[in-house]
Every structure is written in C-alpha cells, then in structure tokens.
Amino acid sequence: MAHGDSGRHVAETAVSMLEALFTQSPIGLHLLDTDLRVVRINTATPAMRGVVLEDLVGRPARDVYAMVEEDVDTLLRGVLDTGVPLLQRVMRAHVEGDRPQERRFEVTALRLQSPDGAVLGVALTSVDVTERERARARTVVLDAVRGRVGRILDPAVTGEELVEAVVPAFADIAVVEVVDAVISGGDPPVAPAPTGTPVLRTAFRSTHARPQQAHPVGEVRRLPAPTPFTQALADLRPRVVPLHAAAPWLSADPPVAEAIRSAGANSLLVVPLALRDAALGIVSLYRTGRSAPFDEGDRELAVELASHTALCLDNARRYAREHTVAATVQRQLLPRRPVSHASLETAYLSVTGADPGAWYDTIALSGARTALVVGKVSGRGLNAAATMGQLRTVVRSLTAFDLPPDELLARLHGTAGQLAAERGYLPLGDPLRREVLTADCVYAVHDPVTGRCTMATAGHLGPLVVRPDHTVSLPATPGGPRLGTAEGAPFAAVDVEVPDGSVLVFTSDPVLTAYLAEASGPLPSAPDYRDRPMQELCDALVYALPAGLGAGDAAVIVARTRAFSADRFVAWPIDPDPAAVAVARRRTGRQLAAWDVDDETAFNTRLIVSELVTNAVRYGSPPLELRLIHDRTLTCEVRDTGSDAPLLRHAAGVDEGGRGLFITAQLAQAWGVRYTAPGKTIWTEQSL
Numbered sequence: 001m002a003h004g005d006s007g008r009h010v011a012e013t014a015v016s017m018l019e020a021l022f023t024q025s026p027i028g029l030h031l032l033d034t035d036l037r038v039v040r041i042n043t044a045t046p047a048m049r050g051v052v053l054e055d056l057v058g059r060p061a062r063d064v065y066a067m068v069e070e071d072v073d074t075l076l077r078g079v080l081d082t083g084v085p086l087l088q089r090v091m092r093a094h095v096e097g098d099r100p101q102e103r104r105f106e107v108t109a110l111r112l113q114s115p116d117g118a119v120l121g122v123a124l125t126s127v128d129v130t131e132r133e134r135a136r137a138r139t140v141v142l143d144a145v146r147g148r149v150g151r152i153l154d155p156a157v158t159g160e161e162l163v164e165a166v167v168p169a170f171a172d173i174a175v176v177e178v179v180d181a182v183i184s185g186g187d188p189p190v191a192p193a194p195t196g197t198p199v200l201r202t203a204f205r206s207t208h209a210r211p212q213q214a215h216p217v218g219e220v221r222r223l224p225a226p227t228p229f230t231q232a233l234a235d236l237r238p239r240v241v242p243l244h245a246a247a248p249w250l251s252a253d254p255p256v257a258e259a260i261r262s263a264g265a266n267s268l269l270v271v272p273l274a275l276r277d278a279a280l281g282i283v284s285l286y287r288t289g290r291s292a293p294f295d296e297g298d299r300e301l302a303v304e305l306a307s308h309t310a311l312c313l314d315n316a317r318r319y320a321r322e323h324t325v326a327a328t329v330q331r332q333l334l335p336r337r338p339v340s341h342a343s344l345e346t347a348y349l350s351v352t353g354a355d356p357g358a359w360y361d362t363i364a365l366s367g368a369r370t371a372l373v374v375g376k377v378s379g380r381g382l383n384a385a386a387t388m389g390q391l392r393t394v395v396r397s398l399t400a401f402d403l404p405p406d407e408l409l410a411r412l413h414g415t416a417g418q419l420a421a422e423r424g425y426l427p428l429g430d431p432l433r434r435e436v437l438t439a440d441c442v443y444a445v446h447d448p449v450t451g452r453c454t455m456a457t458a459g460h461l462g463p464l465v466v467r468p469d470h471t472v473s474l475p476a477t478p479g480g481p482r483l484g485t486a487e488g489a490p491f492a493a494v495d496v497e498v499p500d501g502s503v504l505v506f507t508s509d510p511v512l513t514a515y516l517a518e519a520s521g522p523l524p525s526a527p528d529y530r531d532r533p534m535q536e537l538c539d540a541l542v543y544a545l546p547a548g549l550g551a552g553d554a555a556v557i558v559a560r561t562r563a564f565s566a567d568r569f570v571a572w573p574i575d576p577d578p579a580a581v582a583v584a585r586r587r588t589g590r591q592l593a594a595w596d597v598d599d600e601t602a603f604n605t606r607l608i609v610s611e612l613v614t615n616a617v618r619y620g621s622p623p624l625e626l627r628l629i630h631d632r633t634l635t636c637e638v639r640d641t642g643s644d645a646p647l648l649r650h651a652a653g654v655d656e657g658g659r660g661l662f663i664t665a666q667l668a669q670a671w672g673v674r675y676t677a678p679g680k681t682i683w684t685e686q687s688l
Helices: 003-023 072-082 130-148 155-166 228-235 248-252 254-263 296-333 381-399 405-425 510-517 534-544 580-594 599-619 660-667
Strands: 028-032 038-041 086-095 101-113 119-128 173-179 198-206 220-222 239-242 265-275 278-288 344-351 358-364 370-377 439-447 452-458 464-466 494-497 503-507 554-561 569-574 624-630 633-640 670-676 679-687
Touching: 072 086, 072 101, 072 119, 101 130, 130 155, 130 296, 155 173, 155 198, 155 278, 155 296, 173 265, 198 278, 228 239, 228 265, 228 278, 239 296, 248 254, 254 265, 254 278, 265 296, 278 296, 296 381, 344 370, 344 534, 358 381, 358 554, 370 381, 370 503, 370 554, 381 405, 381 439, 405 439, 405 452, 439 503, 464 510, 503 510, 534 554, 569 580, 569 599, 580 599, 580 624, 599 624, 599 633, 599 660, 599 679, 660 670, 660 679
Parallel strands: none
Antiparallel strands: 028 038, 028 119, 086 101, 101 119, 173 198, 173 278, 198 220, 239 265, 265 278, 344 554, 358 370, 370 439, 439 452, 452 494, 464 503, 503 554, 569 624, 624 633, 633 679, 670 679
C-alpha cells in the first residue's frame, strides 16, 4: 500500500471509529466548542430537561447538564484554560422524564487541540454510575449502622443511633418506634402483634430545617389501623409504599398524613424490628422532594439495618430486665433506712444509679457503738447482687462476735475465697464460672463514748473524715488485699479521733472518694455541718459532682457524730473484793433511779450487775471496772484484764453455783464478750 493510501486509510479509520463512538458506544460522549456550547452528542447520552438530543446542539453546557452540586461552567472552563483534564468526577444530575429523578454520572473532560496547538474545545464523557454509587452508599450506611448502633444498652439510645446513621445518607426522614413493653425489659409480643399494642417513639431525625412531627419523641401511643405500620407489625414484612394524597390508609392516621404532606415525602419504607417472630418495633424511612423513591435494593438494605438494630434492641431489653431484677434484689437485700443513734446520724446515698454489686450498712453494736460498712463486688447484674447479699449477711453475722475491724475483714476474706472457689465447680457452660469474684470493703466502728473511730479496708476503698473546721482527711488506713483474691496479706486497723460534729463519708467508688477529698471539692465548702439536715447535706454533695467525673454507680454513707451526753454514761472502778458486789449494786440502783428507769428493768439490772461483778471478782484479773450506758438500750459492762472467756453453764438442781451467766442471759435481751488490747468486756443489753 502506498504512503498516500496508508494515510487516507488511517483517516478513514479514525472517522469510522469516531462515528461508531457517537452512534453505538454505551458511554455518553459530548463535544463542546471553545464557548462551551454543544457541538455534537452521542445517542448514549440521556435527554436532559425533557428535550431530544438534536435540540441540545448549540446550547450552553450550563443549560444542558443540570448538575446538582457542581458549577459545570467553572469546571469545564478550567479544563479549557489550563489543559488539566477532569478525570472520573462523580456528579449528581436531575434527569427529566416520565418520572423525574436524580442520577449519578462519572464525568471525564479533556481539552481538544489541533496538531498546531490551537484549542478546539472540550471532549466530555459521562457514564451513568447511579446503581454503582447507590450500592457503595448502601455499604457505607450498613457499615455505619453496624459501627454505631448498639454501643449503649439502652433501647431509646439505640433508636437515636440508628436515625443518626441513616439520615441523610439513606433517607431524608427516619422514625423509630419501639413496643413499650420492650423499653422496660418486658417480652415483646409474638407476631401478629395485637391491635393497639402501645409503642413509644424513641427517635426522629430529618434533613428539613423545621420538620413537622406527627408525634413527639417520648410519646406512647396505639397505632391506628389499618396502616403500613400496623401491617408490618402484623406480618413482620417490610413495605415500600409510594406516597400520594389519595392513599386510603392516610385517613386512618391524620397527624401522620399531615406530616407527610408537609415534608413533601414521595416514598415510605416501613421495616419491622423483629427477632425470632417477635415484634420489637418499627422503623419508618421517608424520601422527600427530588430524592429517588425507595427501590428493591433499598428494601433489602433496610432489612439488614433493621435486623442489626433489632438484635441490639433485644440485647438492651435483656440488660434492662436483668438490671431491673438485680435492682429489685438489691433493694430487698439492703437496709431501707439507716440506723441512727443519738450520737451518730447516718444517711444512705446512691450516686448515678444502683450498682447491684455495691452495698452499705449500719449495724448497732454493744456499748452504744455503730459499725459502718460500704463494699462493692466485682461483676454486674443479678450474680453481683446475689454475691453482695451473701457478703453482707456474713458481715452482719460476724458483727455478733464483736470482732475488731481488721479481724472481721480477715474472716470475711476467707469466706469470699470459699465463694470464689465454689465457682470453679459450676458447669462449663455457666458464664459465672469464668467470672472472677473479688470485692472491696471498708469496715469501721464508731465509739461515741471515746469519740474515736476504728477502721480497716480491703482493696482500694477508704473513708473520709471531715472535721468541724471543714478540713478533709483521708485516714492512712493500710489497704488489705481485695476480698476473694489469693493474696494472704494481713489486714490492719487504724484508730482515728472524730470530734463532735465531724462527718464521715464512706463510698464504694475510689474515683468519687478521691474527688471528695480534693481541697476544691464539695466537702470543704459545704456549710452547716453541725445542724444541717442529713438529707440536705447528701443532696448538696450530689449537686456538686461535676459531669463526666467517671464515677460508677456508687453507694455512699454519710454519718455525722454527736458528743455522747455525759449524764448518760457512768463508770466505776471495782475493788477485787467480794464486798464490792454490794457497793456496785447500790450505785447501780441510785443511777437507774436518776435515769428514771422502770422498777422491773431496775430490779433485773441490779441482779445482772451482781452476777457480772461476782464473776469478775472471782475469775477476772484486776483492774476491774463497771460501766452503765443509757442509750437506745440499757447497757451494763464489766471490764477486766483477763483473757479467759466466761462459760455459760447449765447447773444441775443440786449444784450450789454455775447459774450466774445463765440468769444473766435470761434477764438480758442480749449479752456477749468483747476482747480488746487491755483484756475483755462482758456486756448485756436490756430494752427500755
């Protein structure tokens, strides 16, 4: 082939290829001149603004291409002036037709130049990538829902997380309504849901600046029937519903019909929130204005979104039910009201909610003393509440032996270790088997007669002492091992002076304790410690806590000390001589008369004093002391420095002795022995 023929063949081929592109290519091809007017356009280009392709030739690009987000003139002028191509730019465009809609196009623009470098215009290609972009957008929405929804175990929050993820990425308006029973942890109804099942609107979100809501968030209502919403709850099937004013179901729910009209909604997608044939609620999605109506792909995506949300809702429902049960158990296991004495006012406080594993207690002890206990068991839910109840019962049982705080915690530590070991024998599938049992606890004993408080701690808890001058101190109590752990370090007790008007604060959360101990915290600035009602003082502490403190659900005891009245307590030394028995009896009689104690109680008390002093003179080690305390009960105490425990004997009919403690036990409401560093104290209590 000659050179001229070869060139002519190449030119003919190029013209044929260009003609094929403009008549057969599925890719939209456009030629624009230097004024950005259409020179030629191929058959793959969809008609814009309702005109045929031939009518577009000669028109400016800005009139032909109805791009939503882009200034086409500016973009194409930049390509024409700089020669820098616009490559695969995805744009939105309104396409007119029988049903106007918004489409996505991938646009590429290249500058055209002659061999001598003259600028001829712009070549522009466009590919309809609407379905590809919709699929990509659906994937993004699905990932967002899976990542955001269900982070917090709260049915109401779950709905809010869902609408935030789907608006505006998937819908223009989203509404979540949950069966009311599910909110409180109840069982959802099995489909078909009964007519009139109450639902709670938990979330609403719209792209409109001032959206009109048919019903406010938080409202509980019964869905009117029949509507797409009730039908979805009945058969648990999603529905794509075209919206037009003549739809017959709109008359059943006028507020919803008015909201749809106000928003200009064109399509409704109703998806049930269902799990195992149970109806938990519904999600209503709307598209408005020029947004493309929902299609089959959208329906399939909505089903996946609803399935994930329903699972999160069910988890939240189960958590709410377990929390409710655990809170109920906790309320039954904890004391309803604190035990307050004339010398110690106490109040209980719960910060941010009820942790089923946290407990508090005040226990009346002999000698007008009071035990203050705050603790927290590891774990959550019903198991934590049950373990808390076990440990609280053990503490109350051990207080009957009048043990010092450090010794009581040592025995409690042993019991907690046994409970932890028992979990190893549970079935392999029981999740409690893998849950470690540990607990923190602080145990303190306040003695109003001496004005001191002895305390010991297990783990990281510690009490606060606020003295009348508003100075706050955290006693340096040596922390023992956490209860239930394998650590066997000994516990240690510390003795702290608590003057009249001091306030003791015990919390089950170290974060809260640390904040209250700060110089800038609410304790140093709280006024009127001495005379302010305890409930007001507790409220002031709560109001002063900053948001985001990080404290968990804390149990708190606030106690205020009062000086023990001097005329309610007497103490006499006892000579180690049998004649001291009569002296003690006479002094007791005179003191009981001064206290205006009734005759029967006074008679029994003198007899008790005779028996206790007789035993102390015979078997105790000097020095000896008799004490009478007139508080909520009448207490008699005899002290000596011996360590031998008295023995309650049941004497035979012919025995001449051995009945002292037996008589004492019959006359007194309670009696016992308390060991201290100097020796022991035998005490009795009688009701007044």
